[in-house]
Amino acid sequence: MLIGYARVSKSDDQDPAAQVRALDGVGCERVYKEAASGGRWDRPELHRALDQLRAGDVLVVWKLDRLSRSLKDLLMILERVQSAGAGFRSVTEAVDTTIPAGRMMMQMLGAFAEFERAMIRERTRSGLASARAKGRAGGRKPKLTADQRQEAIQMIGSGQKSAADVARLFKVHPATVSRLLAESTVARPGSRRTRVAGA
Numbered sequence: 001m002l003i004g005y006a007r008v009s010k011s012d013d014q015d016p017a018a019q020v021r022a023l024d025g026v027g028c029e030r031v032y033k034e035a036a037s038g039g040r041w042d043r044p045e046l047h048r049a050l051d052q053l054r055a056g057d058v059l060v061v062w063k064l065d066r067l068s069r070s071l072k073d074l075l076m077i078l079e080r081v082q083s084a085g086a087g088f089r090s091v092t093e094a095v096d097t098t099i100p101a102g103r104m105m106m107q108m109l110g111a112f113a114e115f116e117r118a119m120i121r122e123r124t125r126s127g128l129a130s131a132r133a134k135g136r137a138g139g140r141k142p143k144l145t146a147d148q149r150q151e152a153i154q155m156i157g158s159g160q161k162s163a164a165d166v167a168r169l170f171k172v173h174p175a176t177v178s179r180l181l182a183e184s185t186v187a188r189p190g191s192r193r194t195r196v197a198g199a
Contacts, residue, residue, distance in 0.1 A: 001057045002089075004028035005049045007066045010035040019062040022091055028060055038069035050077070055085030063092045071109065071116075078106060143172050144180070152177065153184050 004023030008014035016033050023031050030052070034045035046067075053059060059081050061067045067090075068074040078097070081088050087098035088106075096102040144152065148170060155161040156177075163181065167174045 001030070001054075002026065002028045002060050003049055003052055003057055004031035004060045005034070005046060005067065006031055006062065007034040007036065007038060007043070007046070009037060019066065022062050023060055026060060026089075026091055038065060038067075039073075041073060046077075050080055050084070053081060053084040053086040057084070058087040058089050058098060060089045060091065062090070064090050064095065071112075075106075075109065143176055144170060149180060152180060156181065 004020070006016040006019035006023060008016045008019075014035075016035075020031050020033065032045040032049040032052075034043055036043045036045075049059060064074065067077055078088055082097075087096070089096045089098070089102075095105060097106055142149075152166045152170060155166055156163055161169070163177045164174060167177045170177075
């Protein structure tokens with residue numbers, strides 16, 4: 001079965017009629033129509049179309065950008081199509097994964113996307129290394145200052161307060177206190193390790 005998907009941008013007040021005619025013209029038995037941004041993943045009609053796919057079916061769109069404006073999302077959608085045992089076809093670009101040439105093209109797109117991801121990872125690593133060399137640490141800002149961390153460790157280590165009490169006092173998640181204790185290897189008197197209730 002050929003299953004069509006037609007999308008227009010909601011903000012542009014477009015009409016999907018031309019797409020629907022094109023999809024009907026190539027033999028689509030069912031067409032799912034959507035008015036939403038191509039950058040959104042939470043498109044209900046798209047997911048209905050994907051859920052409808054069975055082995056041997058073909059998802060058909062008028063143009064690739066009707067499916068998604070992001071190469072990453074496009075490949076993710078096509079992986080879902082493939083996992084259903086279905087094929088994909090774009091009318092305008094003559095992309096058809098049910099034939100060898102179309103499958104080769106999608107593999108090439110996947111290779112380019114993987115290369116782009118690798119380059120982003122490399123730039124990120126280089127940027128972090130450069131920041132560390134300049135004395136700047138990356139990552140999320142600590143929830144507790146150095147003084148607060150020291151105070152928390154002293155309170156728990158002396159038995160003045162429980163780990164759960166410290167979490168409430170400093171308004172942090174119990175897991176934050178657990179990590180702090182693990183890093184400092186502080187233990188309550190009489191116990192090998194302090195455990196935060198609920199962590």
